[in-house]
Amino acid sequence: MSSLIANGLVHHVQDLGTGSAVPVVMAHGLVIGSLASWFFTAGPVLAQTRRVRMYDLRGHGRTARAPSGFDTRTLASDLDELTRDLPVFDLVGHSWGALVALRFARLHPGRVRRLVLVEGPLPPASAIEMTEFLAAGPEAMLESLPESLRAAVASGRRQAQRLVDSVIHLVRDTTLLADIRTEPEPEVTPLGGVMCVYGDASSCRAGGERFAKAIGAAFRVLPGGHYLHLDARAELATLIVDHLDG
C-alpha cells in the first residue's frame, strides 16, 4: 500500500499518471466515500496528461481510523501534509471533500491553481441536512446510493456488513457528526479559478448555485444526484478536464 503520514495518521495514497500538466489532488466525500470514488471515475482520465494524487481521508478506506478531526480545518491540514512534495496543484473534491478543498485553497492560496467543487454541501443546504442524513443510519444512506451500487451492496453480506460497520464506527465512535454540525460556514468572498458542479436532482444544488454566484465561480449542472461522479461519470470527467486545461 502506498502510504504517507499526516498528523500522525498513516494515509492510503494512490498516485496515477506522469504527464506534464499541473498535477491534481482529488478528495472524496465522507462515510461512503474513499479514494475509489475517483479511482474508478475521473482519476484515470485526468491521469492521461498529469500526475493525479488520490487519498483516503482519515477514518475512511484504507487510511487509519481516527477518533476526531473531521472538520475541514483538520482535514485541510492532513491534505497539506500529504501534498508537501507537490508543486502548485489543482484540487478536486466531492461532497465534504469539496469543502476540504475549498478550505485548503483559502488557507494556502499560493499552492492551488484551480478548484473543482463537486456536490459540495454549501449553505443553506449544508451541514444540518448532512448530519440528519448520516444520523438516519445505514439504510437511509443506502437508499441514496445510485441504483447499481445499491443493488450490489444490498445483495451481499460482506460488503453490506463492512459498510454498516464503517458507518457505525464513524457515527458512534468518532466526532464526525459533531464536527459537521459545528463546521463554520465557508468564507464567501471572490475566489478565482473555481468551478462548482451539481447534479440536477441533488438537494445540494440550490445552495451550491447561490454560493458559486457569491464567490464568482463557474456553475455547471449535470444529470444525476449527489453521487455525480457515478451518475455522470464520463460527463463529469470531461467537465473537470476542460476546466483544468481551459
Add this chain to the structure above:
Amino acid sequence: MTHAEILKIVEESLVEIAGDEILIAGPIAMTTSFNGDLELESIEFVALAEKLQQRFGEKVDFVGWISGKELDQIIGLTVGELVGFIETCLA
C-alpha cells in the same frame, strides 16, 4: 506464465488484501466475480490493482484497462477476465 500461475497470484494477492475470509465460499475460480461472489469493496479492488501492478510491472496497465470499462462492467468483473487481461499483456 500460465493461466493457472496467474490465477494463483491473483488469489494470493486477494488474500493479502482482504484476508482468508475472502476464500470462505471456496477457492477462487475463473468464473468468480469480484463483486457478486467475493464481495470485494471498491477500495480493496484499488489495492488489488496496485499489488498486481507491482507484481507484473508496467506491461500490465490495470488503470487504463479499468478506466476503459463502464461502471456496470467493473461491477460485474470476473477473476477470469482479469487473468485473461494479464495473460494478454504478458504474451
